[in-house]
Amino acid sequence: MSTTTYQVTGMTCGHCVSSVTSEVSEIAGVTDVRVDLASGQVTVTSSGDPVDPAQVRAAVEEAGYQLAS
Amino acid sequence: MSTTTYQVTGMTCGHCVSSVTSEVSEIAGVTDVRVDLASGQVTVTSSGDPVDPAQVRAAVEEAGYQLAS
Numbered sequence: 001m002s003t004t005t006y007q008v009t010g011m012t013c014g015h016c017v018s019s020v021t022s023e024v025s026e027i028a029g030v031t032d033v034r035v036d037l038a039s040g041q042v043t044v045t046s047s048g049d050p051v052d053p054a055q056v057r058a059a060v061e062e063a064g065y066q067l068a069s
Numbered sequence: 070m071s072t073t074t075y076q077v078t079g080m081t082c083g084h085c086v087s088s089v090t091s092e093v094s095e096i097a098g099v100t101d102v103r104v105d106l107a108s109g110q111v112t113v114t115s116s117g118d119p120v121d122p123a124q125v126r127a128a129v130e131e132a133g134y135q136l137a138s
Contacts, residue, residue: 015084064083 001031002050005043007068008060011035019063027055040068070100071119074112076137077129080104088132096124109137 011017017035024033024044032045044056057067080086086104093102093113101114113125126136 012081013085015088016082019084 001045001047003043003045004050004053004056005041006053006056006060008035008040008042008065009068010065011037011040013037016063016065020060020065023059023063024056027051027059070114070116072112072114073119073122073125074110075122075125075129077104077109077111077134078137079134080106080109082106085132085134089129089134092128092132093125096120096128 008020011020014037017037020042021033021035024030024042027044029046029048029051030044031047034043035041042056042060044051060067077089080089083106086106089111090102090104093099093111096113098115098117098120099113100116103112104110111129113120129136
């Protein structure tokens with residue numbers, strides 16, 4: 001199991017959290033996504049190796065937000 | 070036709086705009102709802118008399134936001 005935390009910018013409300021959670025949850029291998037709206041931290045847990053950060057970035061952008069770095 | 074503008078607080082993103090638009094649009098007689106996110110102004114157009122402000126307040130609260138006054 002792997003857990004990686006990303007910093008996401010632009011989330012302003014619970015709808016934003018739902019959108020990011022939904023998109024990141026669709027990545028193959030992801031078993032849990034936790035979003036903290038106040039800090040912008042998105043913690044992604046996967047069953048095996050960490051998921052490709054490029055996939056996380058793409059999912060966050062699909063939801064309409066950006067990774068901070 | 071009647072048009073009334075309300076001030077709504079708490080909307081922070083496009084999802085919020087969608088929620089308010091959807092709820093207010095369900096009020097009987099309402100023919101158009103325009104939301105300006107930056108100002109928080111929600112302009113409600115109805116086919117006949119103005120809709121009861123209490124109904125607008127209830128719809129805004131149902132969406133999870135508040136009328137400013």
